[in-house]
Structure formats: structure tokens, C-alpha cells
Amino acid sequence: xxxxxxxxxxxxxxxxxxxxxxxxxxxxxxxxxxxxxxxxxxxxxxxxxxxxxxxxxxxxxxxxxxxxxxxxxxxxxxxxxxxxxxxxxxxxxxxxxxxxxxxxxxxxxx
Amino acid sequence: xxxxxxxxxxxxxxxxxxxxxxxxxxxxxxxxxxxxxxxxxxxxxxxxxxxxxxxxxxxxxxxxxxxxxxxxxxxxxxxxxxxxxxxxxxxxxxxxxxxxxxxxxxxxxxxx
Numbered sequence: 001x002x003x004x005x006x007x008x009x010x011x012x013x014x015x016x017x018x019x020x021x022x023x024x025x026x027x028x029x030x031x032x033x034x035x036x037x038x039x040x041x042x043x044x045x046x047x048x049x050x051x052x053x054x055x056x057x058x059x060x061x062x063x064x065x066x067x068x069x070x071x072x073x074x075x076x077x078x079x080x081x082x083x084x085x086x087x088x089x090x091x092x093x094x095x096x097x098x099x100x101x102x103x104x105x106x107x108x109x110x
Numbered sequence: 111x112x113x114x115x116x117x118x119x120x121x122x123x124x125x126x127x128x129x130x131x132x133x134x135x136x137x138x139x140x141x142x143x144x145x146x147x148x149x150x151x152x153x154x155x156x157x158x159x160x161x162x163x164x165x166x167x168x169x170x171x172x173x174x175x176x177x178x179x180x181x182x183x184x185x186x187x188x189x190x191x192x193x194x195x196x197x198x199x200x201x202x203x204x205x206x207x208x209x210x211x212x213x214x215x216x217x218x219x220x221x222x
Contacts, residue, residue: 042212045209090153099154
């Protein structure tokens with residue numbers, strides 16, 4: 001029972017490079033989320049998808065795009081990475097009662 | 111808009127000490143409240159939640175929290191902490207939005 005799976009776990013990017021973080025859940029949840037976690041800032045919502053085919057901006061969407069590929073998968077793309085995007089990224093899915101989180105993706109932009 | 115505040119940013123305790131982490135929220139209507147824990151290098155896991163009913167909620171690993179509506183609070187407690195409780199603790203509130211808002215977290219270090 002995998003729950004929420006994220007890849008990659010660690011990544012180093014150069015400024016201006018692009019990359020995609022992948023997320024998949026096996027709990028048949030409609031809603032999925034991408035958060036970033038920074039020291040002293042807690043979790044901040046980047047984008048979310050209430051259901052397959054819909055996506056919405058969260059608190060800090062600038063510099064990111066998302067794709068809800070199907071009910072299971074929700075990817076986060078950095079088109080032109082910036083040092084300010086150095087962070088830990090968490091994907092989550094929810095049955096609207098409990099939020100289940102992936103193990104995180106540590107991203108460093110140099 | 112819903113918001114949540116965790117007053118203690120860093121807490122350091124010795125094993126067997128009692129723990130209370132503060133959480134206050136802002137929202138005038140019905141709320142759901144959560145405490146999540148993040149052990150070093152791991153993902154967030156649900157400790158406990160309050161949706162309705164008994165305001166004293168029991169969670170995993172001996173944690174409990176009390177919802178006090180008049181104080182807009184949902185403080186986390188444990189009578190006797192262990193070294194393995196070293197982690198970051200996040201309070202979250204869900205009110206007007208169906209998506210919870212997370213607090214900034216409290217880092218707990220327990221010395222053996």
C-alpha cells in the first residue's frame with residue numbers, strides 16, 4: 001500500500017533549467033495538492049486539483065505549472081528554476097477528511 | 111479567511127517532561143482541526159483530528175488535543191514525552207475553505 005509516491009526525492013538544478021516533479025496516489029482520491037515547505041514558513045499551497053481535469057492556484061503559484069494527468073497523477077513543473085524555488089516539495093491527496101502526504105522532494109537550485 | 115497560529119516555534123524538553131503546544135485559529139464558523147507530525151527526514155503524518163463531538167481528542171502515540179471553541183484553540187498535549195517524539199508539529203484548520211491552512215510548525219527536541 002504505497003499511498004502517495006513522489007519522484008525524484010533529491011534534485012539539484014541550475015538556474016534557468018526546467019524540471020517536473022511527479023506524484024501518484026493509489027487511494028482513489030479526487031483531490032491532490034502540491035505544497036512547498038520552507039524553514040519557519042510551514043507548508044504553503046502551490047496548486048491543487050479538486051478533481052481530474054481541474055487545477056487551481058494556491059497561495060504561492062508563481063513560477064510553477066501543474067498537470068492533472070489522470071485521477072492518480074498530479075505533476076508540478078518548474079519552467080525556469082530560480083534559487084528562490086529551493087525548497088522541499090510535498091504532494092498530498094485527500095478524501096476531504098484526511099490529507100495524506102508523500103515523502104517529499106528536496107530541490108536545490110544553484 | 112481562515113488562519114492558524116502556532117506560538118511556540120522551538121521547544122526543548124527532557125524525556126518524561128510534559129508537553130503542551132499552542133495552536134490558535136481564526137475563523138468564525140464551524141471548523142475542522144488537525145495536528146500533523148513530521149519526523150526528521152520524513153513526510154507529514156496525521157496525529158489527530160477534530161471534526162465534531164467530544165472536544166478532547168485522543169491521537170496516536172499518547173497525544174491528545176482539546177478544542178476550546180471560546181478560545182479558538184486546539185492545543186496539543188502529551189503527559190510524558192520520549193526522545194522519539196523529536197519532530198516538527200503542525201496545526202491545521204479548515205473552515206471557510208475545504209483545504210486546510212497549516213501553521214508554521216513547532217520544532218520539538220527531546221533530550222534523552
